[in-house]
Amino acid sequence: MLYDGVMRSPQRWALVLGLALLGCVGTVEEPWRPGPEGRVELDCSEPSQAGAPVPTRRLTARQLEATVRDVLGVEVDYPLADEELIGYRANVTTGLDATTARDVMSASEAVSVQLAGTLAASPECASGCADHVLDTFGARLFRRPLDADTRARFAALYDLGFAEGGAEEGVRWMLEGMLQSPRFVYQVELASGGDLDGYSRASRLSYALWGGPPDEALLADAEAGALDTPEGMREVAARMIDDARFERGIEDFVVQWLELEALEDALSRPDLQELDAAAVAALRHEPVSFVAHRIQEGGGLHDLLTSATTVDDPALQAIYGDDILLVDVAEGRVDLDPARRGGVLTLPGVMAALAHAHETSPSLRGRAVLANLLCDPPPPPPAGVVPSLPPASEGATTRERLEEHFASDACRSCHAAMDGIGFAFEHFDHFGRWRELDRGHPVDATSDFRLGTSRVSVDGAVELSAALADRREVAECVARQWSRFGSGVVESSELDCTIAAMADALEADGGLREMILTYVSSPWFLKPADVGGAP
Amino acid sequence: MKRSRRSFLRAAGATTAAGAAASLFPWLRAAGQPTARVPKLAILYFPHGTIWDRWRPSAGDWTDSYILSPLAPHRDRVAVIDGLRIADQYAHRVPHTFDSPMVLTGSPIDTTSTEYYREDHDTYYGWNTGTSIDQTIADRLAPTTPFRTLELGVACGGAHPGGRLIYRGPRVWRDPIDQPQRAWDQVFAGFENPERDQDALRRRSVLDAVLSDLEAIKPRLSAADRLKLDAHATGLREIEQSFADVGALCEAPARPLNAGLELDIDTQLGLMASALACGQTRIASLQVRRAENDGSPYPWVGITTGGHHLTSHGRTNVEFDLLAELYRWYMARVAGFLARLAATPDGDGYTLLDNTMVCVVSELGIGWNHNQDNIPFLVAGGGAGRLRSGYLDLRASAPLHNRLLVSMANVMGIEDIQSYGSWDDAAGPVPGLLNPL
Known part of the structure; x- marks a missing residue:
């Protein structure tokens, strides 16, 4: 089978040659640009059998x-x-x-x-x-x-x-x-015959999916040999996903993937003290529940990035305001206004975590999309520039200030992509609340940026999320993120065919669950380090 | 028999006056030289260097430096070193991350490793390849103090190569103890513990069982994992050593509160002074934060957005003024520590400051361009008579900072270390810093 894979770019540098006195000014030798620079053909007729190089x-x-x-x-x-x-x-x-x-x-x-x-x-x-x-x-x-x-x-x-x-x-x-x-x-972890033994596999499963140790039943599965085959792993993992403990495991993933720990940084975010503690906790927890439900209920990447159904948490009612269309108390879920909210990126907790105190940060939000959904973060700011914004001039919107401050070549190469993506979220304030106005001016959430060889133009976060949901590189990136979380090591080219299969799964119905099952039944997950290797 | 160490101290009628205390400090007893001066080492790390024109003194008297002025009360006990650089032979350097672990090892990060992936730099690398000087000194001195070394920290965060400075050996860093309460629990909890003897008996047996379990499991693991467990076993033996009844007979400080972030600097420095005074260790360090991507604001000096790291990228007077305030504030913390050492007797007629070498270090010269040609190193204290004070202008010769690492070893009594770290290019201590033996 031949796959189209996204070619990872070589080392790229925004090299500042000249520096001016104030802020983000200078010239760039080679502009940085996110996204795939080409496709490589991936031959998966004989996929690698290598295990992840996971030490003790x-x-x-x-x-x-x-x-x-x-x-x-x-x-x-x-x-x-x-x-x-x-x-x-x-x-x-x-x-x-x-x-x-x-x-x-x-x-x-x-x-x-x-x-x-x-x-x-x-x-x-x-x-x-x-x-x-x-x-x-x-x-x-x-x-x-x-x-x-x-x-x-x-x-x-x-x-x-x-x-x-x-x-x-x-x-x-x-x-x-x-x-x-x-x-x-x-x-x-112990291996015999080139495979991790059942107990090692049980622990890998339980710490990834449950965030805790195997229970009696899982240890019994290991003893009975139920984890000895890829098919057995799929079966047991599917059962674990439906268990209540899955939300604890997925919390570990989601909080790190979406950088939600920023919500706990009281020094950087004194503004969060304006909310009550239950609301801050709910901001952090809602994305976890949302992702867990998408996985458990058979969602795919499209669902993850576009669903306007979330869990009912009274602590978030003030944040959501009239974004809530319908509350299903029996099912414990709410339907949100699909014109405003769609997918995990539009949840208030995600938006609040990617903000500064009292103001939004299109740069932070765009950088997070590049890093966590496209696996292509921009390089750090070059020497001699302060990427934080100067004090607000009277009445200027955040977008206007950014556009002015980052107009120079030195900054534009990265900020064009970061802010270009981030502007789409400008309807969400620093707590993730919907807003029509920014400093008295109507919000402009149009977003236009280059991604690889194509150009993306959207208006607002719902459209942006829908566009991302159709991108192959997003599917591959989500697969990579899950792999890093699941094994604790960064993926190598040995994993390319598994990543491709996981991305295929994500693009179909039931994709999130299938992505996880594909991963935990792959050689990368099942075999010890230094076994197998490229065919 | 239960015995409170404090009550024993009172029963013995001892005081903490210099003369009486000397005979009670066990390392002095152990050395059989009750009046010998025992040098001690305290390393204090602050990130991102300085702002040169607010730091550099205008004349020989360094106290007219804006940033250093809080240290003026200790003018005769401080050496301001102008002109030491950190080596840079990297083909491509990830600033802070590559430099921070070089500060005390004098050796480079492992650029051949793929352990650590910085996606934004699209670069793989690993941990440092050297051993930090404090750990080498501890290896050589094999101190009989309950704690071989003591590493304290403030907001150092999770472990990654840019955030760890202390290396026991290549790849084997040591975590600083971040919260004051946790530090106190480690170093001083035993002082007030009426069940200390029973605890020591139980802990020895438990640790013996754990050590034997480590040995039993090792043959089933890879060579790299066996090294990991060996390091673990070494740590357990160090813990066993700390049960030995050699803890100093002195007043333990009260268990402190965790105030959080920079407010903990003074508390940690106080605990460090107590640990040195009580003979819990002779070698201590404090790491304030990590340089890499520290986004925290410092509202009390006016850095409210962007944090220290991004602000340090600035090169206008707006950022320089803010940063100078922060670095001056840091120096005020150092001054408080020096005052504390100066008020603590340590041997006949000497103070802890007389006998300690305090080294203030950073990973950069100035932040905005990640310059490492001149790091604002500072040495304070008497170093048991070895250290000189004043302003040392070494800019003409610009030696590597490895000279300072050698100076630390020499002051601690290890004279045969004359070069240190795999990137060292010369020999000897910092020119002009040490009194001759």
């Missing part, structure tokens, strides 16, 4: 917390910084050092001292407390059954604690050890 990963702080919560029912904070290498947190390079291991130790102590008394007093503990705790929690915490040596190691810790202070100390010592064990802290 330390669980992220959020994954550690979710694992303790799911398995032990205890809330604990892991104050660990995660690696941020590819837009999604994944600890691929290092494990723990003295400082971070001490944090893990402290968390293990806080959890164990809470649980030890109750566990030691339980009737099951009367006949072999160490065995009881190991049987109940061991395989869940370590995400695979314990071998005899491992059991013996932690049982011995129980005995040492028991000698100091009876069953309660025994449980406490043993749990502390288990919660500092590499089997808990790391995603330890």
Whole structure:
């Protein structure tokens, strides 16, 4: 089969040769331009069987917390910084050092001292407390059954604690050890016969789709061999997508993909304090629910970028105002005015996150579309220019100020694309509310920009989203984003045929779900590093 | 037996007066030289360099520098170094990201690696290839302090190559401890803990089991992953060392609040001073933020939009004035730290400032063009008698900043380190900075 693939551009530089005194002025040797510069033919008759080069990963702080919560029912904070290498947190390079291991130790102590008394007093503990705790929690915490040596190691810790202070100390010592064990802290993946084993696959699935550890049923699937084939992976993953825990997993993806963490930056966004806390939380959460529903209900890329149906959250009513046409209380959903809202980019939380305090930022919004939907972010601003806008002159709209400030060649090469895209969102203010006026003038949300070899002209975010939904490079970019999130490493050319198949899926009905199922049943996801390779 | 360390201190009738304290500091006891001066190292990093014409003094007396003027009360204890540059042999440099980890390693980032992908630069690279000087000093001194080194931070964020300065070895960076409470919990929680002895007993057993579990799992992993677990095991052994009953008998500071962002700088510096005073460590660092894409505003100096990073791209007096305010504000934080060290006795007749080498470092000379030809380095304190003060104009010879890294090693008593980092091109300490032995 032959695919059309988008050719990734070589390194491009906006090179500033001359610099003037104020702001964004200068000349550019080679203008930067987003989008594909050509198509390459992709031969997928014998697709690569390479596994992703995923090393042993330390669980992220959020994954550690979710694992303790799911398995032990205890809330604990892991104050660990995660690696941020590819837009999604994944600890691929290092494990723990003295400082971070001490944090893990402290968390293990806080959890164990809470649980030890109750566990030691339980009737099951009367006949072999160490065995009881190991049987109940061991395989869940370590995400695979314990071998005899491992059991013996932690049982011995129980005995040492028991000698100091009876069953309660025994449980406490043993749990502390288990919660500092590499089997808990790391995603330890084992392979046999060129394939990751079922338990490794179960963990990959559950941390990606559920944001937490495998449950008993998933571990049982792994033991029964249900994850041993690509077909089995698809079947199990489909079941996991329909589970309530899927929203937690997809939250991890959506918040990072759409840069929603900006909503938590109180210093940069003091204006958000004008909203109540429930509204800010709803701004952050609505895009997560929206994406989860699109996936669960069989949407494709088109649905993701154009649907005007969202979840009903009273905390957002003031933000939406009369954008809400219909509230279906029974189904917990609302229909939005399709002339104003359509797709994930037009949700208030996404628009509010991509804004400055008290004002919109077409540049931020356009850059986010380029980076997160086209996988082609502009280069950083060149030396000697301040890309922040000078103080507003009286009555000028944000668009007018941007057009004036970024008129020079040095800035225009990137800002033409960034702002050209971003202007389409100008009907959404810094909280994502619809507006007709900007500083007293009617909003101009017409948007005109070059994308690769074509020219895109739209009026408003709904039209822009619809145009993006038809672009092949958007489908491929969304597939790439999911892959980075799902494996923690950036994709290589070994993944090209899988990306193409995922993009094909996205373009069809049911596409989002099918994209995920295609990914989790691909060699990239199923095989260990250094196995397979280009055919 | 339960024993509060503070109550022991009181029972012994000790005071924190210089003379009496000296005999109580364990590293002095361990050295068998109760009155020997033990040098200590404190490295303070602030991003984005300076604004030259607001920084450079007009004459030999540097205190007429606008940015440095908050340090005037310590005029005899500060060396202002004008003219050290950071090497640049990169074919293509991603500013900040490539320079930040060079500050303390003197070695380049790994440009052959594909671990880290900067999509906006369309560039792959990896972590730094060197070891930071503080870690090398710790390796050489093998200190018996509870903490081999102490890394504190303020808003340093997630780990990526532009945001980590301290490297235990190639690719193995150390995370700074970002919040004051977390720092206190790590360094001082044991002081007030009446169950310290029982905790140490339990923790040793638990860590032994964890270490044996690490060893058991290693054979099933790749070579790179085994190195990762080895580093983890080294960290666990360092924790075990901190249980040893050598913690200083001094008053622990009160557990601080996390005020957030820059407000934490003073708190972290206070904890660092206490850690040095109490003998918890001899080698400490504070990293304020990371240079790469720091979009945070600094409203108290007037930087309200765009943040430090974007503002530092500016080259007009509008941006220069704002940035000079920020850098002066940073120097006021340093001055407070120096005052604190000067008020803390450390050995017979000396203060902590007399015995400490405080190095203020940055990754750039000036922000707007990412210039690294002249980094505004500052050295303060007595360095146990090794350090000189004043304005050092090295612009004519413009040595590499690796000279400063060598100076740190020399002041800490390691004289045989004369060059440092794989991009070093010469030998010796910063000319004119050190008193002869």
